[in-house]
Amino acid sequence: MGDTLEESIRRHLAEKVDVRELSHLEQLETLSDPARSPKEWQLATAYLGLVPSDVDPELPGDTDWHPVDDLPALAFDHESIVPAGRERLRAKLSYTNLGFALAPAEFTISELRDLYAAALGHDVSATNLQRVLLRREVLEPTGRQRASGPTGGRPGSLFRFRTPELEITDQFAVLRPPGPARLPVS
Amino acid sequence: MGDTLEESIRRHLAEKVDVRELSHLEQLETLSDPARSPKEWQLATAYLGLVPSDVDPELPGDTDWHPVDDLPALAFDHESIVPAGRERLRAKLSYTNLGFALAPAEFTISELRDLYAAALGHDVSATNLQRVLLRREVLEPTGRQRASGPTGGRPGSLFRFRTPELEITDQFAVLRPPGPARLPVS
DNA sequence: TCAAAAGTGTTTATAATACACCCATGG
DNA sequence: CCATGGGTGTATTATAAACACTTTTGA
Numbered sequence: 001m002g003d004t005l006e007e008s009i010r011r012h013l014a015e016k017v018d019v020r021e022l023s024h025l026e027q028l029e030t031l032s033d034p035a036r037s038p039k040e041w042q043l044a045t046a047y048l049g050l051v052p053s054d055v056d057p058e059l060p061g062d063t064d065w066h067p068v069d070d071l072p073a074l075a076f077d078h079e080s081i082v083p084a085g086r087e088r089l090r091a092k093l094s095y096t097n098l099g100f101a102l103a104p105a106e107f108t109i110s111e112l113r114d115l116y117a118a119a120l121g122h123d124v125s126a127t128n129l130q131r132v133l134l135r136r137e138v139l140e141p142t143g144r145q146r147a148s149g150p151t152g153g154r155p156g157s158l159f160r161f162r163t164p165e166l167e168i169t170d171q172f173a174v175l176r177p178p179g180p181a182r183l184p185v186s
Numbered sequence: 187m188g189d190t191l192e193e194s195i196r197r198h199l200a201e202k203v204d205v206r207e208l209s210h211l212e213q214l215e216t217l218s219d220p221a222r223s224p225k226e227w228q229l230a231t232a233y234l235g236l237v238p239s240d241v242d243p244e245l246p247g248d249t250d251w252h253p254v255d256d257l258p259a260l261a262f263d264h265e266s267i268v269p270a271g272r273e274r275l276r277a278k279l280s281y282t283n284l285g286f287a288l289a290p291a292e293f294t295i296s297e298l299r300d301l302y303a304a305a306l307g308h309d310v311s312a313t314n315l316q317r318v319l320l321r322r323e324v325l326e327p328t329g330r331q332r333a334s335g336p337t338g339g340r341p342g343s344l345f346r347f348r349t350p351e352l353e354i355t356d357q358f359a360v361l362r363p364p365g366p367a368r369l370p371v372s
Numbered sequence: 373t374c375a376a377a378a379g380t381g382t383t384t385a386t387a388a389t390a391c392a393c394c395c396a397t398g399g
Numbered sequence: 400c401c402a403t404g405g406g407t408g409t410a411t412t413a414t415a416a417a418c419a420c421t422t423t424t425g426a
Contacts, residue, residue: 153404339377
């Protein structure tokens with residue numbers, strides 16, 4: 001009572017995940033089938049919340065992480081919510097900087113590649129991922145490097161996301177406004 | 187009571203617009219600021235509804251059409267809903283076949299161009315619009331032609347949308363799955 | 373024969389993928 | 400000096416925008 005839906009979900013989530021660790025939260029959809037809950041007539045507004053890969057919150061006993069491709073049985077219409085969230089994440093990864101919400105503060109391209117591959121559900125080329133995100137100025141180098149692993153190999157450069165807030169980076173894929181090309185940064 | 191939100195909005199809209207004329211309806215967002223309504227605590231779920239350009243429904247006296255760029259003062263937080271709907275339409279026009287919801291059953295490319303231009307808010311080239319929508323197989327020719335106007339000019343061929351339901355036509359703009367190119371229709 | 377409107381052919385720009393090759397490190 | 404992993408250079412491909420030019424009509 002007296003909260004927005006977002007404040008409410010953040011407060012409820014705080015029992016499971018420290019709110020300061022939530023890197024992104026967005027509304028998905030309000031479900032309204034009168035039969036969705038067997039006992040009473042109830043609306044539910046679903047949200048997608050993301051947490052960076054380097055936080056591993058202590059979870060209460062009734063709560064656990066599950067691979068998105070291998071979920072246990074879910075109550076009511078919750079079955080449809082998870083794919084909706086995943087689809088939203090998948091889509092936004094390709095035209096926004098939303099990767100910031102999955103990655104730690106600093107990371108190598110390979111590490112980021114693995115996060116994208118997990119979220120998208122298919123292989124991602126580190127070469128191309130780097131080029132796309134650098135060209136769009138979503139990433140910037142930190143100058144630092146990660147030490148080599150125990151098996152050797154060239155140490156990877158560390159990058160960070162330029163801004164920790166959602167930005168659209170590929171606004172007009174098609175049917176974009178006419179006129180002379182926008183000035184490149186000079 | 188007993189309706190989904192969508193059934194409810196369709197029923198309410200039926201007083202203004204014949205439901206059979208609604209070509210598209212999709213949920214936008216649920217607004218939940220406790221102060222959004224001055225009298226009582228109230229949630230609102232906003233929808234985007236579209237009507238083809240060739241229907242001109244009889245409206246009740248308290249209702250009217252307004253240009254989206256020149257709206258009268260709106261109640262409560264309704265000010266933010268209209269831009270959200272417009273933005274959604276703009277975005278989906280570029281990666282889906284949503285144009286079907288704006289256009290009559292048959293139309294020339296020029297007529298369609300005018301609808302896209304109005305919805306997008308900038309000029310659209312009929313040449314390029316035709317190429318994009320034909321390549322994506324969103325449009326198909328009917329074989330018929332529109333008669334010339336009073337000032338002459340070559341008569342335009344008539345087209346229709348291939349499917350009258352929302353389809354994503356440009357799914358993987360970037361970060362698409364690797365592998366050999368998907369087979370063209372052969 | 374001219375103006376208006378539609379349509380086609382072709383060039384150009386750009387972005388992304390694919391792939392070959394080079395670099396830096398540990399054992 | 401070799402295996403391992405990271406990174407760069409470059410070719411290829413795809414898509415869309417831009418623009419010149421041709422076609423079809425009415426007056």
